[in-house]
Amino acid sequence: MDAVEAAQSGHPGMPMGMADVATVLFDSHLKFDPAAPDWPDRDRFVLSAGHGSMLLYGLLHLTGYPDMTLDEIKNFRQLGSRTAGHPEYGHAKGIETTTGPLGQGLANAVGMAMAEQSMAARFGPKVVDHRTYVIAGDGCLMEGISQEAITLAGRQQLSKLIVLWDDNGISIDGKLSLSDATDQLARFASAGWEVRAIDGHDVAEIDAALGWAMANKRPTLIACKTHIGLGAPTKQDTAKAHGAPLGASDIAGARAAYGWEHGPFEIPEAIRADWRGTAARGAAARAEWQGWLGNLSNARQAEFARVVAGKAPKKLAATIRALKRQVSAERPTLATRKASEMALAVINPVMPETIGGSADLTGSNNTLTPGLGIFDVDSRDGRYVYYGIREHAMAAAMNGMALHGGVAPYGGTFMCFTDYARGAMRLSAIMGQRVVYVMTHDSIGLGQDGPTHQPVEHLAMLRATPNINVFRPADAVETAEAWEIALTTRAPSVLALTRQGLPTVRTKHTNLNLTSRGAYVLAEADHKRRAILLATGSEVAIAMEAKALLEAKGLGARVVSMPCWELFAAQDEAYRRRVLPAGAVRVGIEAAVRQGWDRWLMGERGTEKKAAFVGMDGFGASAPAGELYKHFGITAEAVAEKALALM
Ligand SMILES: Cc1ncc(C[n+]2csc(CCOP(=O)(O)OP(=O)(O)O)c2C)c(N)n1
Numbered sequence: 001m002d003a004v005e006a007a008q009s010g011h012p013g014m015p016m017g018m019a020d021v022a023t024v025l026f027d028s029h030l031k032f033d034p035a036a037p038d039w040p041d042r043d044r045f046v047l048s049a050g051h052g053s054m055l056l057y058g059l060l061h062l063t064g065y066p067d068m069t070l071d072e073i074k075n076f077r078q079l080g081s082r083t084a085g086h087p088e089y090g091h092a093k094g095i096e097t098t099t100g101p102l103g104q105g106l107a108n109a110v111g112m113a114m115a116e117q118s119m120a121a122r123f124g125p126k127v128v129d130h131r132t133y134v135i136a137g138d139g140c141l142m143e144g145i146s147q148e149a150i151t152l153a154g155r156q157q158l159s160k161l162i163v164l165w166d167d168n169g170i171s172i173d174g175k176l177s178l179s180d181a182t183d184q185l186a187r188f189a190s191a192g193w194e195v196r197a198i199d200g201h202d203v204a205e206i207d208a209a210l211g212w213a214m215a216n217k218r219p220t221l222i223a224c225k226t227h228i229g230l231g232a233p234t235k236q237d238t239a240k241a242h243g244a245p246l247g248a249s250d251i252a253g254a255r256a257a258y259g260w261e262h263g264p265f266e267i268p269e270a271i272r273a274d275w276r277g278t279a280a281r282g283a284a285a286r287a288e289w290q291g292w293l294g295n296l297s298n299a300r301q302a303e304f305a306r307v308v309a310g311k312a313p314k315k316l317a318a319t320i321r322a323l324k325r326q327v328s329a330e331r332p333t334l335a336t337r338k339a340s341e342m343a344l345a346v347i348n349p350v351m352p353e354t355i356g357g358s359a360d361l362t363g364s365n366n367t368l369t370p371g372l373g374i375f376d377v378d379s380r381d382g383r384y385v386y387y388g389i390r391e392h393a394m395a396a397a398m399n400g401m402a403l404h405g406g407v408a409p410y411g412g413t414f415m416c417f418t419d420y421a422r423g424a425m426r427l428s429a430i431m432g433q434r435v436v437y438v439m440t441h442d443s444i445g446l447g448q449d450g451p452t453h454q455p456v457e458h459l460a461m462l463r464a465t466p467n468i469n470v471f472r473p474a475d476a477v478e479t480a481e482a483w484e485i486a487l488t489t490r491a492p493s494v495l496a497l498t499r500q501g502l503p504t505v506r507t508k509h510t511n512l513n514l515t516s517r518g519a520y521v522l523a524e525a526d527h528k529r530r531a532i533l534l535a536t537g538s539e540v541a542i543a544m545e546a547k548a549l550l551e552a553k554g555l556g557a558r559v560v561s562m563p564c565w566e567l568f569a570a571q572d573e574a575y576r577r578r579v580l581p582a583g584a585v586r587v588g589i590e591a592a593v594r595q596g597w598d599r600w601l602m603g604e605r606g607t608e609k610k611a612a613f614v615g616m617d618g619f620g621a622s623a624p625a626g627e628l629y630k631h632f633g634i635t636a637e638a639v640a641e642k643a644l645a646l647m
């Protein structure tokens, strides 16, 4: 109440309504140690109803997390504080994930619970044995992502996942009945959950329900009937308690209702000491865990530390180099989705922490490699997840896995359905998590499935999103390089991969990872340089053909392959100048919309008069890929003509 009042901004109602539930959870059940907030075997607590951030901040402060000081609480929602409007991962220890977009935390938690099971299968149920608790609101349960997350968790029987639903019957617009009449208990039960309804203000009931949940063999929903804004005389049980300061008189009234005689931000020593006592339970559990860890061989302990730290194995680089050498020698014509499978086939054996999957497009995304095994109820050592047709929950679960640590998730769908995963992908970016999105069927090149399946604007949308590396490799060599970068970078990566076959353009092996520079000169002009042809992915081969056409006329053309704009933009000026010198005409080629290309065509020493683009300016069509490229004028002839016209 007081922090929201001080900020004159925030959500007091949910923290007040769920304080009883959260107190019992933290006081008697949650396994955590503020002195070692990153302890790998801690329970995970996810505040999916992120608007109730002050509840989490309050708990972290009271239980003694060193970086959640009283000053932070007082600085709620101010620039530079750890106490942002919604909990932000990385701001303070104990914030396990960034929440605020409703439903995401719930789906993150599913991934965390899966990661726990995977790690337990790998390192043993003594070294890895923790639960994932979620507080979710009505909004979380209304969001579509929740249906995907709930049914996935139900199918996987994630028994260590416990959701506490703040069943207060209120959302922003008023009573929940204005917009919803779902029987949530029946809904969860039908998805394979254990469910129970309790009075969320009855300490004994809360405690008993948590004890019951911990013994369940299925994921558990506890519907906690609560009063939003508990105790506020005019605002309790109304939407007015949701997202605005209560005001002096309701705050005074609530103090009276609680019998609380202390001023704002004043915590009596006895109460503080009592809260600190909860930490002792965690410290003891951690000491015991340290013993279990110590029972592993030194090598196993080192491996545990490596995967928890998110470090790729030393062998990865040599593995990628060997694959590149082989591809450059054999020069196959290959779809990059297939090239990605080849890369995974050598990566997965040397990187046992990978967990792959697909949203029901395994055979199309080429995400399953031999020997991975299926992650399932009776085979948690399997490393491949059948996510079902649940792109959004897949992405959010992968965030949860990455946040949990110890595993390296990747998952596939058609690139067009990035839209369905977007809410979670944006959070991968905000949180800087190592999540790899295997997005195949990346253009009209997919052919006859037609415009509903042909992305045209998705590259632009992904490139517009800060902190995502968007890779569009041109062949199997670039694909292998992209994988290496994706698995060694603390940021999400999107691999935009073709359905159609592409020739090998990197025919000369080099140990250097050229993709790591974002763009590079693939083929130098033979004659005096008059044109620079810039292309990504499947259009690099077209650029090479166009180059041949121009060179045949005595006009030199350089081909620049640009597999990752973000990495190129991060290179120093001198390198970018070497790749894109002034003078020559420039043609950009990409089977997608132009948005974003002008930086490379007209910026970076280019000029409008000498710039052209060959690509898409609308949606695609249903026809064989080759015909579509001709129909939309994405051909070597068109590129050469545009270059000539500019000269
Ligand atoms: C995806 C998404 N849509 C909309 C919002 C805006 N929003 C924040 S809280 C809220 C109402 C949530 O209701 P409920 O979960 O019942 O929270 P309560 O009011 O009970 O605290 C809405 C619509 C959001 N944060 N995320």
Ligand SMILES: [Mg+2]
Pocket (backbone or CB within 6 Å): 137, 138, 139, 166, 167, 168, 169, 170, 171
């Ligand atoms: Mg509500």
